[in-house]
Amino acid sequence: MRLLSLPPKLRLAPFWPALAAVATATVLLWSLLPSLLQRTAAVQLFDMLDLLAPIARDRLADPKTNLESWAEQLGADSGVRITLIRRDGVVLADSSVEPEHVRDMQNHRNRPEVRAAFASGRGTNVRKSATTGNTYVYVARTLSGPGGDVMILRLAEPLEQLDALKTRLAAAMGLAILAAGIAILFTSLWLDRRLFEPVSRLIGGAQDLARGRVSRVAVPDEEELAALALALNRLAATSEQQLDAISRERDNLQEILASMSEGVLVVDRDGRAQMINPAFYQLFDLVGDFTGRPALEIIRHPGFARLIEDTLRKRQTQSSQIVLPSPERRTLLLTSAVLSGGERGAVVAARDTTELTRVADMRRDFVANVSHELKTPLAAIRGYAETLRDGALDEPPTARRFTERILSQCRRLQELLDDLLILSRLEGMDAALDREPVDLDAVARRAVELLTPAAREKRVEIELQEEEVPAVQGDAGNLERLLLNLLDNAIKYNRPDGRITVRVGRDGGEALLEVSDTGIGIPAESIPRIFERFYRVDKGRAREEGGTGLGLAIVKHIAQAHGGQVDVESRMGRGATFRVRLPLAG
Numbered sequence: 001m002r003l004l005s006l007p008p009k010l011r012l013a014p015f016w017p018a019l020a021a022v023a024t025a026t027v028l029l030w031s032l033l034p035s036l037l038q039r040t041a042a043v044q045l046f047d048m049l050d051l052l053a054p055i056a057r058d059r060l061a062d063p064k065t066n067l068e069s070w071a072e073q074l075g076a077d078s079g080v081r082i083t084l085i086r087r088d089g090v091v092l093a094d095s096s097v098e099p100e101h102v103r104d105m106q107n108h109r110n111r112p113e114v115r116a117a118f119a120s121g122r123g124t125n126v127r128k129s130a131t132t133g134n135t136y137v138y139v140a141r142t143l144s145g146p147g148g149d150v151m152i153l154r155l156a157e158p159l160e161q162l163d164a165l166k167t168r169l170a171a172a173m174g175l176a177i178l179a180a181g182i183a184i185l186f187t188s189l190w191l192d193r194r195l196f197e198p199v200s201r202l203i204g205g206a207q208d209l210a211r212g213r214v215s216r217v218a219v220p221d222e223e224e225l226a227a228l229a230l231a232l233n234r235l236a237a238t239s240e241q242q243l244d245a246i247s248r249e250r251d252n253l254q255e256i257l258a259s260m261s262e263g264v265l266v267v268d269r270d271g272r273a274q275m276i277n278p279a280f281y282q283l284f285d286l287v288g289d290f291t292g293r294p295a296l297e298i299i300r301h302p303g304f305a306r307l308i309e310d311t312l313r314k315r316q317t318q319s320s321q322i323v324l325p326s327p328e329r330r331t332l333l334l335t336s337a338v339l340s341g342g343e344r345g346a347v348v349a350a351r352d353t354t355e356l357t358r359v360a361d362m363r364r365d366f367v368a369n370v371s372h373e374l375k376t377p378l379a380a381i382r383g384y385a386e387t388l389r390d391g392a393l394d395e396p397p398t399a400r401r402f403t404e405r406i407l408s409q410c411r412r413l414q415e416l417l418d419d420l421l422i423l424s425r426l427e428g429m430d431a432a433l434d435r436e437p438v439d440l441d442a443v444a445r446r447a448v449e450l451l452t453p454a455a456r457e458k459r460v461e462i463e464l465q466e467e468e469v470p471a472v473q474g475d476a477g478n479l480e481r482l483l484l485n486l487l488d489n490a491i492k493y494n495r496p497d498g499r500i501t502v503r504v505g506r507d508g509g510e511a512l513l514e515v516s517d518t519g520i521g522i523p524a525e526s527i528p529r530i531f532e533r534f535y536r537v538d539k540g541r542a543r544e545e546g547g548t549g550l551g552l553a554i555v556k557h558i559a560q561a562h563g564g565q566v567d568v569e570s571r572m573g574r575g576a577t578f579r580v581r582l583p584l585a586g
């Protein structure tokens with residue numbers, strides 16, 4: 001039933017106890033009613049007894065009176081049983097007994113009401129009559145009979161009448177209770193619909209709000225409840241807006257953190273991970289969910305532990321660089337900051353600086369190498385110049401020799417600076433390179449032509465093998481420089497009566513430039529480093545040959561700037577073959 005399904009506390013609490021009280025009172029009254037009715041009946045009977053007493057006295061005084069028929073008549077008129085008893089207990093007359101049977105009646109001396117009347121003038125009793133078999137209320141009083149003899153006049157009223165009254169009363173009371181119950185039930189239903197149901201809906205809405213679930217409640221008709229419902233709905237709307245704003249902010253934050261290349265870890269005051277972004281997982285090669293775990297257990301690195309501990313203890317921003325040895329050596333820059341002055345823990349940002357560190361190292365090495373390369377010729381020039389100043393000028397042959405050497409060192413310096421300039425231009429111009437169709441055959445012919453005198457001087461022969469090659473898209477000047485550098489090396493590191501073969505051809509979809517020589521070759525361990533700046537296999541020989549150590553670095557740069565690549569094949573003493581592959585135009 002709908003009524004029962006509602007919260008019991010809201011049932012019409014004061015009504016039901018009231019109904020129970022009424023019912024209790026009814027039961028109480030019901031149990032007290034018999035004695036009450038009997039007492040009332042006794043009082044009425046006594047009144048009637050007192051009225052009849054003088055009449056009975058007169059009748060008794062008159063010897064002609066037939067006591068039996070008088071009693072019978074009076075009983076019929078009054079509706080009560082009338083008994084006249086002599087002092088010795090013999091019944092003289094009884095209205096409910098036939099006159100001829102009166103003499104057979106028991107002696108009534110010991111009847112309680114009779115005994116009481118003899119003792120105190122009046123007596124009453126309720127019991128089943130041995131004579132008639134009915135239950136009666138008896139009242140009796142003394143009466144002075146003829147000759148001053150004391151007699152007893154007794155009235156009795158059967159209790160059936162009282163029982164009927166009692167039944168009617170009970171029916172009325174039951175009906176009243178039933179009516180009250182039904183009234184309460186209907187009032188309850190009505191109140192339920194008007195009050196309790198809306199109230200329970202309001203309570204439900206408020207509980208939803210408390211649990212963080214936003215819902216709207218129906219607005220009841222009742223004015224006060226309607227105001228409460230509207231206030232609740234307004235509160236729900238505000239909460240909804242705030243929740244929306246919070247979840248939007250959280251989503252934004254998540255997206256920002258997820259898209260960051262920097263790893264981010266947020267720890268609480270105890271150093272437990274609260275939030276870890278994907279980049280952090282990646283940087284530290286973490287698999288699984290580490291939220292809630294102590295940060296020092298997640299990353300077991302002394303530098304990382306120190307950073308976290310210092311940040312939380314000193315409540316200050318910290319920064320440090322750590323090196324992770326595996327799976328591949330990486331350098332990470334860690335920066336930490338405290339949240340709410342350290343109250344809410346700290347945030348650590350990790351950035352992979354391996355590449356930056358490598359570039360910085362390269363730059364440092366490069367500067368050191370350049371300085372070193374410049375130092376040697378400058379020291380030589382200075383030495384020759386000082387020797388000249390200190391007297392060698394006066395010795396013309398020595399002076400000429402020294403001047404020649406100064407000039408040669410200056411040329412060396414010039415070449416070095418030229419190569420450096422070319423390299424630095426190439427580094428910044430991958431995109432800005434001139435792009436035009438270049439005929440590689442023509443480039444090769446010109447390069448061979450340019451270097452033939454130098455080759456002849458070294459007794460080295462150059463052979464050019466040309467195939468029909470479509471043009472490549474590129475910068476003719478730089479491609480010529482590439483070929484000149486390779487040819488220059490092939491001459492420099494050749495042996496007397498050696499050969500150089502320059503081949504221009506195709507290899508699949510690419511143009512191929514090949515320069516092979518019969519020179520000293522390159523040791524296997526040097527091959528991977530041969531294209532590095534300033535790398536030389538044999539420093540003495542290279543210097544002697546006037547190399548800068550930048551020639552092959554320039555070759556590699558030019559090939560790459562054209563979308564191509566260069567490789568080398570060589571064995572010690574068996575010459576070397578350099579191959580440059582370039583994409584064909586179109």
Ligand code: ADP
Pocket residue numbers: 489490493517519520521522530535536537538542546547548549550551552553575576
């Ligand atoms: P360098 O100016 O010293 O020649 P490069 O960059 O052109 O500098 O060459 C780097 C080093 O590679 C040289 O010092 C040399 O040892 C070696 N090398 C280059 N080309 C050849 C070659 N054709 N045969 C043997 N070694 C070579």
